Amino acid sequence: MTSLMSIALFATGLGSASADESVKSSPGITHGSAHVLDEGDWELGVYAPLRRGMGNGLELSIHPVTALLSPHLVAKKGWGERGDWTVATQHGLSVPTAMLRTLARPGIGGILPADADIPLIVALDTRFLASRGLGEDSWLTLSARVTAATSFGEESWPTIDTAIAYTRTSVYQDHLATALGLQLDGPLVSRLAYRVDIDGWFLPLSEGRWAAETRGMLAWRHSESFTAQVSGTAVVGEYPFGTDWHLLPGFDLIWSF
Amino acid sequence: MSVRRTVTTLSILMGTGCDGVMFRTGFDEVEDGILYEAEELSDAPESVDQLVVVNYNIKYGGARLLFFWECNGTRYNMTQAEVTGHLDAIVDFIDFVDPDILMLQEVDRLSVRSAYIDQVQYLLDRTDLNYGAYASQHKADYLPSDGMGKMDFGNATLSRWPISSAERISLPLVEQYPAYYQYFYLKRHILDAVVEVPGIEDFHVVNTHLEAFSDDGTKEKQIDQFHGVLTDLTNSGATWIGGGDLNSLAAGTEQWSDFADDCPGLFDPDDYSGEEDWLDDLFGDFDSVMSLEDYADDNSAWFSYTGDPEIGWTRTLDYLFTSGTWVDGEGMVIQSEEQGGYDTLPISDHAPVRAVMEVE
Numbered sequence: 001m002t003s004l005m006s007i008a009l010f011a012t013g014l015g016s017a018s019a020d021e022s023v024k025s026s027p028g029i030t031h032g033s034a035h036v037l038d039e040g041d042w043e044l045g046v047y048a049p050l051r052r053g054m055g056n057g058l059e060l061s062i063h064p065v066t067a068l069l070s071p072h073l074v075a076k077k078g079w080g081e082r083g084d085w086t087v088a089t090q091h092g093l094s095v096p097t098a099m100l101r102t103l104a105r106p107g108i109g110g111i112l113p114a115d116a117d118i119p120l121i122v123a124l125d126t127r128f129l130a131s132r133g134l135g136e137d138s139w140l141t142l143s144a145r146v147t148a149a150t151s152f153g154e155e156s157w158p159t160i161d162t163a164i165a166y167t168r169t170s171v172y173q174d175h176l177a178t179a180l181g182l183q184l185d186g187p188l189v190s191r192l193a194y195r196v197d198i199d200g201w202f203l204p205l206s207e208g209r210w211a212a213e214t215r216g217m218l219a220w221r222h223s224e225s226f227t228a229q230v231s232g233t234a235v236v237g238e239y240p241f242g243t244d245w246h247l248l249p250g251f252d253l254i255w256s257f
Numbered sequence: 258m259s260v261r262r263t264v265t266t267l268s269i270l271m272g273t274g275c276d277g278v279m280f281r282t283g284f285d286e287v288e289d290g291i292l293y294e295a296e297e298l299s300d301a302p303e304s305v306d307q308l309v310v311v312n313y314n315i316k317y318g319g320a321r322l323l324f325f326w327e328c329n330g331t332r333y334n335m336t337q338a339e340v341t342g343h344l345d346a347i348v349d350f351i352d353f354v355d356p357d358i359l360m361l362q363e364v365d366r367l368s369v370r371s372a373y374i375d376q377v378q379y380l381l382d383r384t385d386l387n388y389g390a391y392a393s394q395h396k397a398d399y400l401p402s403d404g405m406g407k408m409d410f411g412n413a414t415l416s417r418w419p420i421s422s423a424e425r426i427s428l429p430l431v432e433q434y435p436a437y438y439q440y441f442y443l444k445r446h447i448l449d450a451v452v453e454v455p456g457i458e459d460f461h462v463v464n465t466h467l468e469a470f471s472d473d474g475t476k477e478k479q480i481d482q483f484h485g486v487l488t489d490l491t492n493s494g495a496t497w498i499g500g501g502d503l504n505s506l507a508a509g510t511e512q513w514s515d516f517a518d519d520c521p522g523l524f525d526p527d528d529y530s531g532e533e534d535w536l537d538d539l540f541g542d543f544d545s546v547m548s549l550e551d552y553a554d555d556n557s558a559w560f561s562y563t564g565d566p567e568i569g570w571t572r573t574l575d576y577l578f579t580s581g582t583w584v585d586g587e588g589m590v591i592q593s594e595e596q597g598g599y600d601t602l603p604i605s606d607h608a609p610v611r612a613v614m615e616v617e
Contacts, residue, residue: 106325106403113333113404114325158334158369161407162399163279241373241407246398248279 027227027256032183032197033141034088034129036078045254049074057088070099074125084132092125096172104157116157121172123149138186143199145179147171159207163235163246167201167211174205191221201237211237215250227254282397282440290423290448291366293389293413295381301417304455307584308614311354312577314362314466314502314562314607317371317410318343321566321603325403328520328564333404337372344376346604348383353599354591354611358452359386359415360577362466362502362607366391369406377413386415390423390450394466395443402441412464412501414450423450428465428482433473443468445479447486456616461490463499470524476504477535484538491543491580498614499543500577502607505529507536507573509553516572518565527572536576543578546588546612561590561608570608577612587613 027043037043037053044050044064051061057078066072072094079087097120104112112118124147131141149171159170171177181199188194194217201211217231231250237243320343323330335343351359361380365371377389393411400408414420428445448464465483468476480503490497506513506529513533519526540549547559552573560570570592577588591597592608601608 104404108402110403110405111401115331115333116404158404158406160399161369239407241367241369244398246279 027225027254031185031195032129032143032181033139033185034078034086034131036076036088041256043254043256045252047250047252048254066099069102070094070096072096076129082130085130086132088129088131090125090127090129092123094123094125095121096123096169097121100157100169100172111160112157117155118157119151119153119155121149121151123147123171134184134186136187138184141181141183141185143179143181143183145177145181147177149175159240161208161239161241163211163237163244163248164213164233166208166237166239167203167213170203170206170208174203176203176205178202178204188218193219193221195219195231207240208238211235213237225256228252229254280397280399280441282444284393284396284425284427284444284446286427288425290390290392290425290450292420292423293377293381293391295387296378297382298387299385299417301387302455305357305616308358308454308498308616309354309356310358310360310498310577310612310614311351311356311609312360312362312464312500312502312575313347313609314575314605315347315364315376316605316607317363317365317368318347318374318376319371320346320605326522326524327606328518328522330522334370335372337374340371340374340376341379343604344374344379345383348380350599350601350604350609351380351384351386354609355385356611357417357454358462358498360462360464360498360501361413361415362464363410364391364413365410366393367407367409370408373407377415381415384415385417387417388420388452389413389415390420390448392423392425392446392448394445397441400441412446412448412466414448414452414462414464416450416452416454416462418455419453421451421453423448426482426486428467428479429475431468431471431473431475433471433475447483449486449490454616457496459493459495461495461497461499463487463490463497465499465501465503467502467504469504469527477532480505480535480539484542487539487543487578487580496579496581498577498579498581500546500575500610502575503536504574505532505536507540507547507549507552507576508533509549509556510573511556512572518563518568518571539576539578543580544583546577546583546610547573547590558592558596559590560592561610562606563602564606566602569602575607575610577610579612579614581617582615584613584615587611 036059039053039055041053049061049063053059059076061074074092076090100118104116106114127145129143134140179199179201183197185195197215199213213235215233220228229252233248236245318340322332324332364376366375377391391413393409396409426447450462452460454460467479487499513530514528559573561575563571589597590608590610591599593600
């Protein structure tokens with residue numbers, strides 16, 4: 001079970017569609033947007049990373065659990081307004097070697113075979129984010145993402161050929177992953193909000209070259225300091241064995257303080 | 258189920274998607290098999306007097322590599338070159354025997370461990386067999402254990418002549434396992450393929466691979482269901498060949514446990530004690546290639562499995578039955594140059610069973 005959970009945490013640690021960045025009063029309301037936390041604000045989720053607004057448009061985030069085995073740090077920098085758009089860039093550095101080696105083990109939880117030879121890997125993730133309002137409390141965010149990775153030493157291990165994980169880990173062997181995204185956030189009724197997040201991946205150097213991920217989420221803004229989320233993600237993509245699709249349920253609990 | 262086990266199972270389901278959608282490991286009670294056709298068809302006889310039938314568990318093209326689940330095994334995934342090399346050895350064997358009907362167990366279709374090679378299609382495209390039917394016994398989008406990843410392996414029936422339909426009939430699951438383990442574990446089945454053999458009105462090939470590891474009587478239930486399917490076909494007037502890897506020993510066996518090729522490892526050493534009469538109804542009601550008298554005279558001539566090629570074949574797990582008539586003297590387990598005319602020890606951990614059926 002631990003390792004199954006690790007997959008989800010692993011994906012979030014790599015900056016998947018679960019991390020949250022809040023701009024307004026409720027945690028998790030503007031995930032993936034160009035907004036950053038105000039100075040001194042904190043957020044933490046079950047899956048979403050620990051984030052802190054540092055001031056001067058800077059926000060730092062880290063996932064406390066995965067950081068133990070996959071050291072990483074993500075910095076988001078807001079660059080202010082450009083016409084109707086709020087603009088930011090996000091830069092993440094990770095070293096997933098120990099995590100991958102932990103997942104390569106015999107028995108239940110062996111996501112990778114125990115004889116996998118995993119080298120030292122360093123990955124750099126860069127995103128451009130632009131958000132604009134669409135009426136009261138609704139936001140549109142466009143994003144572009146490039147992840148580059150390099151490795152040092154001999155390697156022999158299979159790619160993790162399943163939804164979400166493949167797009168975020170094949171880069172460790174194939175060196176380059178790119179994605180374009182579109183996200184809509186807004187209120188529904190009462191304390192209920194929605195999010196629709198569509199990402200198109202292009203993996204130019206991988207056997208599976210593309211994937212499309214569409215995530216629909218409902219968030220219950222219980223208070224200014226707590227939000228509960230449920231979501232469903234549809235993934236269609238190419239893998240080394242061919243094209244496949246998946247539907248993945250998800251949930252998160254996010255606190256701000 | 259204990260509280261801890263329940264919590265564990267629920268946690269897995271919540272954390273990873275309580276779906277059947279994410280891992281897709283399940284099957285219907287009865288569902289269609291997957292039908293195949295060779296890329297280029299070979300000429301098939303328009304009439305036949307006899308059918309050459311072979312049953313063979315091919316260990317997913319793993320030959321004699323020792324995998325993590327075997328005694329002293331260390332290997333996990335094969336390279337593409339290893340898989341194609343092993344499959345080519347099976348192709349050579351098929352060319353040697355030249356069967357009309359080939360019943361296979363442990364065939365990989367889309368598994369990372371065998372480099373995602375569709376072994377049914379690979380064999381069809383390189384032999385004179387033209388058509389295939391496949392049903393999975395272990396399918397998962399991702400198996401989070403031992404790095405097995407994507408998995409799809411099962412039974413396949415190959416034929417010179419078209420297969421008009423195929424059904425996958427589910428067998429009972431091992432009840433002693435906790436829910437999460439059962440969810441990911443093998444799901445045994447019977448593959449019933451209808452083959453358009455010239456001169457036979459309604460001809461079924463019934464292919465199965467029964468449970469190897471259970472202490473809760475699951476295997477006996479599976480044997481009974483296999484017997485039931487064959488009985489129903491007989492009563493319907495169909496002609497059939499039935500068999501496979503039954504993971505069971507027949508009456509007259511001299512050794513039921515403590516096999517020389519076993520060692521404690523991932524699985525307990527095989528012990529068939531207490532199962533002495535489980536195959537009796539199959540032998541009593543149907544015509545077996547291996548008669549119990551011949552078997553009692555010389556167990557070793559019918560041995561069809563060994564986990565250690567250095568020790569040689571140690572027990573009989575693979576069987577063929579029919580509602581028709583076997584040609585006397587043609588049935589055998591092809592073990593070696595001396596026993597069957599072909600050395601099959603390097604090809605798989607099982608030896609193929611060959612038989613010839615009269616077409617009346």
